[in-house]
Amino acid sequence: MNTSENPPAGDAPGQALAARRCPCGGGDVYGACCGRLHGRFAADGTLAAPTAEALMRSRYSAFALAATGDLVQAEEYLLATWAPETRPAQLALDGPADESGDDVHWLRLDVESMSGGGPFDDAGTVTFTAHFRTPAGRHTQHETSRFVRRQGIWLYRDGEVR
């Protein structure tokens, strides 16, 4: 017998995922929140975040779902939403490397404040705290991220970790 509880590799995010609470903590289910943005990107490469905050949330969700293996296009999405001048060549989606080599588990996102970043802005910042757990314990990352909008598309530029 060779039974497995895991779905076949390469499946698109399924209905169970879509009905789960969105990792970004926006209060909606994934399918009606960050899943819409991830889905548009997966379908035809469209980057559809209407605001800097929506993009920030969808990027956090991509990190969170990559860590659990639920979003196969996470790395592509994170790179595509990164401004070319600061974009890394590739990402290590397992999060900060630790000695055990174990994955980071993203627990919660708190968006604390923002400036600009709206449908009529070309720049904006979002300040947030991301909570995560590693085998060493719980951690937080407090960051102010900067976003720019080019040809109507919001992109992550860089961030200041404090």
Ligand SMILES: [Zn+2]
């Ligand atoms: Zn979301």
